[in-house]
Amino acid sequence: MLKKNRTILFFICAFLFFIVAPFFILYSQGYRLDLENKKLSQTGGFFFKVLPKQTEIYLDGKLVKKTDFFFGSALVENILPRKYKVEIKKEGYYSWEKSLAVKEKEVTEIKTAILFPQRPNFNVLTKGVENFWLSPDQKNIIIYEKENNIWELKLYELDKNLKSQLISEKDISLRGAELFNLEFSPDSKEIFLEAAAGEKIRYFSLQTDIIPSTLIETTPPLISNENILAYQKVNNALYYLDNFGHLFKADTSLASKQKINENPFPVQQETDYKLKVFQSSIFLQENKNLYQFNPDSRTFEKFFGETNNIKISPNSKKLVYFSDYEIWILYLQDEGMREKAGSKVFLMRLSEKIQNLNWLNSDYLIFNTGDKIKISEVDERDKVNIIDIAEYKNPEPFWSEDTKKLYILSEGNLYQSDKLIK
Numbered sequence: 001m002l003k004k005n006r007t008i009l010f011f012i013c014a015f016l017f018f019i020v021a022p023f024f025i026l027y028s029q030g031y032r033l034d035l036e037n038k039k040l041s042q043t044g045g046f047f048f049k050v051l052p053k054q055t056e057i058y059l060d061g062k063l064v065k066k067t068d069f070f071f072g073s074a075l076v077e078n079i080l081p082r083k084y085k086v087e088i089k090k091e092g093y094y095s096w097e098k099s100l101a102v103k104e105k106e107v108t109e110i111k112t113a114i115l116f117p118q119r120p121n122f123n124v125l126t127k128g129v130e131n132f133w134l135s136p137d138q139k140n141i142i143i144y145e146k147e148n149n150i151w152e153l154k155l156y157e158l159d160k161n162l163k164s165q166l167i168s169e170k171d172i173s174l175r176g177a178e179l180f181n182l183e184f185s186p187d188s189k190e191i192f193l194e195a196a197a198g199e200k201i202r203y204f205s206l207q208t209d210i211i212p213s214t215l216i217e218t219t220p221p222l223i224s225n226e227n228i229l230a231y232q233k234v235n236n237a238l239y240y241l242d243n244f245g246h247l248f249k250a251d252t253s254l255a256s257k258q259k260i261n262e263n264p265f266p267v268q269q270e271t272d273y274k275l276k277v278f279q280s281s282i283f284l285q286e287n288k289n290l291y292q293f294n295p296d297s298r299t300f301e302k303f304f305g306e307t308n309n310i311k312i313s314p315n316s317k318k319l320v321y322f323s324d325y326e327i328w329i330l331y332l333q334d335e336g337m338r339e340k341a342g343s344k345v346f347l348m349r350l351s352e353k354i355q356n357l358n359w360l361n362s363d364y365l366i367f368n369t370g371d372k373i374k375i376s377e378v379d380e381r382d383k384v385n386i387i388d389i390a391e392y393k394n395p396e397p398f399w400s401e402d403t404k405k406l407y408i409l410s411e412g413n414l415y416q417s418d419k420l421i422k
Helices: 003-028
Strands: 031-034 039-042 044-051 056-059 062-066 073-079 083-089 096-101 107-114 122-126 129-134 140-147 150-157 162-168 178-184 190-197 200-207 216-218 228-234 237-242 247-251 257-259 273-278 281-286 289-294 299-304 309-312 318-322 326-331 344-349 354-361 364-369 372-377 386-391 396-400 405-410 413-417
Touching: 044 056, 044 083, 056 073, 062 073, 083 107, 096 107, 107 372, 122 405, 129 396, 129 413, 150 178, 237 273, 281 309, 309 354, 318 354, 326 354, 354 396, 364 396, 386 405
Parallel strands: 044 107, 228 273
Antiparallel strands: 031 039, 044 073, 056 062, 056 083, 083 096, 122 413, 129 140, 140 150, 150 162, 178 190, 190 200, 200 216, 228 237, 237 247, 247 257, 273 281, 281 289, 289 299, 309 318, 318 326, 326 344, 354 364, 364 372, 372 386, 396 405, 405 413
16 A cells, blocks of 8 residues: 555544544443434433332333343433333233433432232131231231120231130120220230220230230229320330320339420310320321421421321331321431422322321332222322222221231221232
8 A cells, every 4th residue: 555545544544533532432421412402411311129020111112121030120321311201011010100300410210119910819817807906017916806795806927827816805804894995015925905894994914925825904004094185105205295285205104204395285175186206206186187396496386287197107217197188298307319308298189088098118008998999109209109909898908018918807807918019
């Protein structure tokens, strides 16, 4: 090759290098040509963590990835910053859908998505159930049954599908007794009973981790004091509101106590009060009005009206509070980049009355409206994914995190689902 030709070829290659190299550099740094907006943009991505594993990820109707077999996660990289219709699908399961935006140099996370089976199987565990109580560890339930007009308490161990006799009302009194109240100990190993035998109120304790167990009569609890309107135990402390509107924190013996509020709460006669203590947050429910204690002013301030109940999530980071038709979330701690401590988020309004609402896990709720049992996420970005998981007459649903199964009491029958989360 002549020297002249070699020189020409060198300059051509050099020219092409200086033209093409910047595009490779920009590409390696995440820049892409945005034809829609006619400009270069840095890309972002989506990160998914989904149950069950090996689900399909669609963006704007196009299959882009499948979550992996081991962790159920997937990373979709190098996509242009804009809003996408995100769908997560698996055959036999309800899909998860949202419109979510990707920003430049950021990864939008979907880490709490759960797909639930479309037609879960339910079987009858036991019949003739009139009431039940779920243990705090969600491993056992106490069943209240009646036979020949005599009530009995039975222990049902959910993981073993085993029912055992605890006591009958004849163990309290041969003449019969009426059960007023049943509470579990925090460790789920003991239950406390309040019952009426004749004209006398009697109190008992019963071990649930020892079968057969011995019924032990105990002295009345200190909180049965008629001057106490509402109370809640938190570890070794007792918070209570007296009939003068004073809020106290005491030890469980009430030997040492400290008044918390500066000005007494204006209590009303013949009014139902409930005290709810969650970490450093104290709430007082007066009928359906909800008040929150302000530690700065040391007074209760109106928080929400028409509240049926307020419940803390399993991870203790947020509260759900709800009326007959609305559900709200209060964040107690920062949760990622989206929600800050103290944020109040409106989740949904429904046309039918909300009943039996509880946390399924820290990212999902379970409740019923009429005969339909619903599961809803609490991720309020775009639309909230909500499904009908089952339908029973006048249901009382509850979830066991231990077994990952749904239990439903309906017309005296206690039903159990297959495992819903895998």
